[in-house]
Amino acid sequence: QVQLVESGGGLVQAGGSLRLSCAASGRTFSGYAMGWFRQAPGKEREFVSAITWSGGSPYYADSVKGRFTISRDNAKNTVYLQMNSLKPEDTAVYYCAAHIGGGYYYIGSYAYWGQGTQVTVSS
Numbered sequence: 001q002v003q004l005v006e007s008g009g010g011l012v013q014a015g016g017s018l019r020l021s022c023a024a025s026g027r028t029f030s031g032y033a034m035g036w037f038r039q040a041p042g043k044e045r046e047f048v049s050a051i052t053w054s055g056g057s058p059y060y061a062d063s064v065k066g067r068f069t070i071s072r073d074n075a076k077n078t079v080y081l082q083m084n085s086l087k088p089e090d091t092a093v094y095y096c097a098a099h100i101g102g103g104y105y106y107i108g109s110y111a112y113w114g115q116g117t118q119v120t121v122s123s
Contacts (some may be wrong), residue, residue: 002026002112010095013088016121019091020081022096022114030074033099035110036081038092038119045095049081049103059104064090086121093118099118 008020019046022034035050049070050059058070067086072079079096093116 003027003044004096004098004100004112004114006094006096006114006117009119011120011122014086014088014123017082017084018086018087018119020083020094020096020117020119022079022081023078024079024098026077027097028091034070034072034079035097035104036063036070036072036079036094036111037097037107038090038094039091039116043092045107048094048107048109050099051079061105082118086119088123089104090120091119101117 003025010062012018031053033052037045037050038048039045044113047061048064051070051072055072067084069082094112095116097110098112100111
């Protein structure tokens with residue numbers, strides 16, 4: 001199993017940047033592709049980005065493509081989400097999760113969710 005803890009959220013002005021981290025415990029972290037999702041108030045949790053176990057072939061939602069960058073450091077058991085050019089519509093709780101099979105964009109393909117970290121972007 002994998003235990004996940006997100007950090008790095010906060011309040012930022014539109015156009016600003018944040019870097020989220022997701023620290024994993026468990027010996028099998030490097031074997032999992034990892035994903036980031038977000039959930040805004042009153043909305044369903046949605047896919048943001050995913051990265052394979054090797055760190056290649058990142059996947060992005062169209063809404064964040066070109067602004068967000070996912071990366072991972074298997075030696076540190078950590079996956080990151082660099083968020084640039086933030087917009088008010090990026091405001092949400094951001095979650096990381098381990099991919100256990102299936103399509104990368106599909107929430108049902110993930111397990112071992114973290115508790116989330118709040119990102120608030122002011123206009």
